[in-house]
Amino acid sequence: MTKKTITPSQNKYDFATRASEEELFSYFNSAHTGLTTEAVTQSLTEYGENRLEAVNQTPYWRIVMKAFLNPFTIVLIALAFISFITDYTLATAADKDMTAVIIIMTMVILSGSVSLFQTVKTNKSLEQLQNMIEVTAAVRRNGHKAVEQPIESLVVGDIIELSAGDMLPADLRIIEAKDLFVSQASMTGESVPVEKNGARAMPTKSKLEAENLVFMGSNVVSGTAVGIIIAVGQATQFGQIATDISAVKLKTSFEKGVGSVSWLLIRFMLLMAPTVFIINGLTKGDWLEALMFGLSVAVGLTPEMLPMIVTANLVKGTAAMAKQGTIIKNINAIQNFGAMDVLCTDKTGTITQDKVTLQYHLNVNGKEDDRILRHGFYNSFYQTGLKNLMDVAIIAEAEKQLAVNTDNYQKIDEIPFDFNRRRMSVVIKNQKGETEVITKGAVEEMLAISTTVEFDGHILPLDEDMRAKLLRAVTQLNEQGLRVIAIAQKKTNPQDHAFCIADEAEMTLMGYLAFLDPPKETAQAAISSLQSFGVAVKVLTGDNAEVTRTVCRQVGLTTENFFHGHDLDELSDIELENIVLDYQVFVKLSPSQKTRIVQALQANGKVVGFMGDGINDAAAMRTADIGISVDTAVDIAKESADVILLEKDLNVLEKGMLEGRHLFGNIVKYIKMTASSNFGNMFSVLVASIFLPFLPMLPIQILCLNLIYDTTCISLPWDKVDRSYLAKPRKWEAKSIGNFMRWIGPTSSIFDIITFVLLFFIICPQVVGGQFSTLTGSEQVVFIALFHAGWFVESLWSQTLVIHALRTEKIPFLQSNAARIVTCVTAIGILMGTVLPYTAVGTTLGMSALPLSYFAWLAAIILAYLALVSVMKGVYIRRFGELL
Ligand SMILES: Nc1ncnc2c1ncn2[C@@H]1O[C@H](COP(=O)(O)OP(=O)(O)OP(=O)(O)O)[C@@H](O)[C@H]1O
Numbered sequence: 001m002t003k004k005t006i007t008p009s010q011n012k013y014d015f016a017t018r019a020s021e022e023e024l025f026s027y028f029n030s031a032h033t034g035l036t037t038e039a040v041t042q043s044l045t046e047y048g049e050n051r052l053e054a055v056n057q058t059p060y061w062r063i064v065m066k067a068f069l070n071p072f073t074i075v076l077i078a079l080a081f082i083s084f085i086t087d088y089t090l091a092t093a094a095d096k097d098m099t100a101v102i103i104i105m106t107m108v109i110l111s112g113s114v115s116l117f118q119t120v121k122t123n124k125s126l127e128q129l130q131n132m133i134e135v136t137a138a139v140r141r142n143g144h145k146a147v148e149q150p151i152e153s154l155v156v157g158d159i160i161e162l163s164a165g166d167m168l169p170a171d172l173r174i175i176e177a178k179d180l181f182v183s184q185a186s187m188t189g190e191s192v193p194v195e196k197n198g199a200r201a202m203p204t205k206s207k208l209e210a211e212n213l214v215f216m217g218s219n220v221v222s223g224t225a226v227g228i229i230i231a232v233g234q235a236t237q238f239g240q241i242a243t244d245i246s247a248v249k250l251k252t253s254f255e256k257g258v259g260s261v262s263w264l265l266i267r268f269m270l271l272m273a274p275t276v277f278i279i280n281g282l283t284k285g286d287w288l289e290a291l292m293f294g295l296s297v298a299v300g301l302t303p304e305m306l307p308m309i310v311t312a313n314l315v316k317g318t319a320a321m322a323k324q325g326t327i328i329k330n331i332n333a334i335q336n337f338g339a340m341d342v343l344c345t346d347k348t349g350t351i352t353q354d355k356v357t358l359q360y361h362l363n364v365n366g367k368e369d370d371r372i373l374r375h376g377f378y379n380s381f382y383q384t385g386l387k388n389l390m391d392v393a394i395i396a397e398a399e400k401q402l403a404v405n406t407d408n409y410q411k412i413d414e415i416p417f418d419f420n421r422r423r424m425s426v427v428i429k430n431q432k433g434e435t436e437v438i439t440k441g442a443v444e445e446m447l448a449i450s451t452t453v454e455f456d457g458h459i460l461p462l463d464e465d466m467r468a469k470l471l472r473a474v475t476q477l478n479e480q481g482l483r484v485i486a487i488a489q490k491k492t493n494p495q496d497h498a499f500c501i502a503d504e505a506e507m508t509l510m511g512y513l514a515f516l517d518p519p520k521e522t523a524q525a526a527i528s529s530l531q532s533f534g535v536a537v538k539v540l541t542g543d544n545a546e547v548t549r550t551v552c553r554q555v556g557l558t559t560e561n562f563f564h565g566h567d568l569d570e571l572s573d574i575e576l577e578n579i580v581l582d583y584q585v586f587v588k589l590s591p592s593q594k595t596r597i598v599q600a601l602q603a604n605g606k607v608v609g610f611m612g613d614g615i616n617d618a619a620a621m622r623t624a625d626i627g628i629s630v631d632t633a634v635d636i637a638k639e640s641a642d643v644i645l646l647e648k649d650l651n652v653l654e655k656g657m658l659e660g661r662h663l664f665g666n667i668v669k670y671i672k673m674t675a676s677s678n679f680g681n682m683f684s685v686l687v688a689s690i691f692l693p694f695l696p697m698l699p700i701q702i703l704c705l706n707l708i709y710d711t712t713c714i715s716l717p718w719d720k721v722d723r724s725y726l727a728k729p730r731k732w733e734a735k736s737i738g739n740f741m742r743w744i745g746p747t748s749s750i751f752d753i754i755t756f757v758l759l760f761f762i763i764c765p766q767v768v769g770g771q772f773s774t775l776t777g778s779e780q781v782v783f784i785a786l787f788h789a790g791w792f793v794e795s796l797w798s799q800t801l802v803i804h805a806l807r808t809e810k811i812p813f814l815q816s817n818a819a820r821i822v823t824c825v826t827a828i829g830i831l832m833g834t835v836l837p838y839t840a841v842g843t844t845l846g847m848s849a850l851p852l853s854y855f856a857w858l859a860a861i862i863l864a865y866l867a868l869v870s871v872m873k874g875v876y877i878r879r880f881g882e883l884l
């Protein structure tokens with residue numbers, strides 16, 4: 001390693017601004033040709049990896065904590081602790097009993113370890129998926145040509161080549177630049193790109209203003225550059241902000257929803273358990289037993305599997321989506337995907353094919369003219385911004401038709417494209433030293449800067465007649481679905497000045513280029529399919545009205561109502577909010593107008609998706625509830641998205657969306673049925689506590705019942721969802737959970753109470769030989785054990801079978817079947833629970849063998865229960881519109 005000859009001042013950035021190339025290379029041990037392998041290793045130890053802690057993996061202990069500690073497990077652990085004190089510490093030697101503690105802790109461990117397993121699996125698969133779409137940068141090393149490398153592998157001292165659309169992978173000092181314009185919006189909030197260059201400079205007050213420094217998180221709008229990395233990872237300016245941002249990361253509506261339901265159920269339990277405790281204490285007189293019973297009821301009411309069900313669903317959903325070509329970047333956005341009811345999309349590549357071809361190059365007279373193609377070629381060829389499909393088409397066509405020669409020209413300057421002015425210019429000089437500005441862009445924008453036209457070799461003023469004639473010709477082309485851009489030029493003097501937007505004035509319009517950008521064959525079907533799934537499709541484009549109208553008509557979007565970008569700026573936010581739903585197509589939009597439309601839709605209560613692939617879509621994608629981009633999009637668009645499609649296709653998007661609805665359905669299903677059966681059980685226990693001379697169920701039996709039910713529920717994320725459920729966008733509605741609980745819950749209580757009566761007055765007296773009050777002490781013990789076994793089995797049957805009844809709006813087993821795994825697991829649960837009273841374990845748990853005649857009764861009760869649930873389902877659906 002060479003010795004460092006320069007000591008930078010305290011501030012590395014000031015040093016980097018001031019330093020010459022040699023000083024930089026010597027300080028960072030680098031060279032024009034890049035770092036050597038040894039220097040990379042050296043730099044890694046000295047400055048570390050290019051990773052942000054904020055996006056780094058959470059440490060293991062936190063993942064474990066998160067899996068095991070949630071509101072529900074905390075309640076369970078507290079209950080286990082109290083059980084331990086009362087059953088073990090305070091109990092006499094003979095009565096010491098750890099069974100309750102063991103069962104409760106089993107539940108904690110079960111829910112925690114399944115959650116943990118799922119989380120680890122998700123993190124792994126998310127990482128793998130993200131590697132598929134990772135952002136790379138072109139880096140020179142060991143004297144080789146630059147190669148694309150994942151940005152995490154870059155180190156301080158690396159030499160990076162930049163071009164339009166790139167994300168800045170770290171903080172760089174520019175050493176060479178050609179018309180480099182960078183958007184620092186994520187750092188400064190200023191969306192106008194700033195020009196940067198490679199010259200030495202005096203340090204500025206704010207680092208961000210330094211003309212030769214660029215920063216991680218910004219992106220290259222146009223131009224090219226070479227730079228040396230001076231800071232990576234957390235040490236970058238972005239790293240400093242990113243830590244703060246991640247601290248206040250907003251929760252999605254979904255996370256908030258799950259949280260609020262959790263608390264609702266816990267509050268409910270906190271109210272009910274003490275009530276049960278007091279009633280039993282008062283009626284039975286044994287307060288310690290009443291306490292244990294109250295605690296067990298509390299456990300029974302806790303849906304401890306909720307966190308696990310949510311995680312398992314998200315994991316499953318992510319994997320299923322990946323198979324369909326949809327990569328999830330932000331896992332909590334999956335649910336928004338299913339809730340999305342408006343999809344905003346750009347036009348090129350989504351509605352139209354990703355193939356743009358140049359059809360005509362016409363002069364203002366409407367004749368094919370090679371001069372037009374040649375000028376278009378120079379503009380596209382020499383510009384260093386992002387080459388879009390039109391530029392590619394121009395270059396391809398010119399190379400095919402003309403013997404274009406670039407040796408005779410020298411590029412002097414360029415004025416890069418931006419989405420507000422919608423045009424761009426290059427300045428070139430020929431061998432004779434004549435210099436011209438060549439500008440191309442959207443027709444209206446080009447007419448606005450032109451004062452003359454070239455017509456049959458003459459220069460004529462661009463008067464109203466001419467303007468009208470030109471616009472007519474363009475409209476005609478547009479109506480055939482052709483996109484048109486205009487070309488203009490003017491002679492200029494290169495020595496004058498550096499060129500800027502003001503130079504795009506008093507130009508001579510030469511003619512126009514017309515491109516064929518045909519609609520996708522699949523677009524029409526995809527759009528109507530999305531609409532049939534309740535998603536309104538809106539096109540938000542920067543292109544003009546005529547072409548957009550033609551294309552939209554071809555894919556079946558209504559085109560009477562158009563909204564034009566001009567009119568947008570005159571509307572206040574409220575006015576926009578009022579009309580935004582009436583339009584399907586928005587044209588001539590600037591990037592900030594796209595964002596405003598998304599906001600206006602959200603203000604209408606819509607869950608908005610935005611699909612795009614350009615620099616001009618990034619802001620709107622961030623604002624939308626769900627930003628969707630494609631694999632081939634520019635870095636900044638991919639960076640802003642929550643979801644990346646491996647193919648820019650509405651059908652792929654639709655599949656991902658349905659997957660989102662599917663997993664949401666499974667989550668809501670669990671919450672609703674657990675909440676309602678818990679509520680029902682609660683009610684039954686209250687009634688039974690008041691009337692029975694003994695506890696309706698032993699604490700340990702409640703815990704055991706709960707364990708079996710919870711284990712059954714682990715299969716739910718694998719369940720199917722009815723197609724009819726998938727047909728509508730699904731939003732989180734806390735209110736509907738409460739309704740469900742109040743309406744469906746008490747239904748089960750009716751049958752619980754019928755079972756009490758049956759057991760207390762018929763079955764038990766039959767077996768034991770008399771009504772409870774007439775029995776001796778030991779006979780009463782048998783009576784109670786029988787009663788407990790009876791209720792245990794009935795509870796398990798009804799709670800488990802109702803999973804099948806409530807998972808669908810249809811008739812279970814006949815019209816809609818659960819996934820096989822769910823059917824198997826529930827069957828096994830029922831079987832085990834039914835056999836239990838006949839086994840030694842059952843005896844230990846305080847149950848005794850039921851007479852076979854009981855099962856005939858039980859079958860009748862369960863059938864009647866399922867029938868009534870079906871009726872209630874119908875009533876509920878009629879009243880509230882839908883079940884889940
Ligand atoms: N390379 C280019 N050279 C000149 N003009 C261009 C170029 N690219 C775009 N324009 C002009 O800017 C307008 C807006 O650009 P563009 O159509 O790409 O916007 P957009 O909002 O991304 O649209 P889309 O919905 O099709 O993706 C174009 O209609 C065209 O007139």
Ligand SMILES: [Mg+2]
Binds near residue numbers: 348613614
């Ligand atoms: Mg676009």
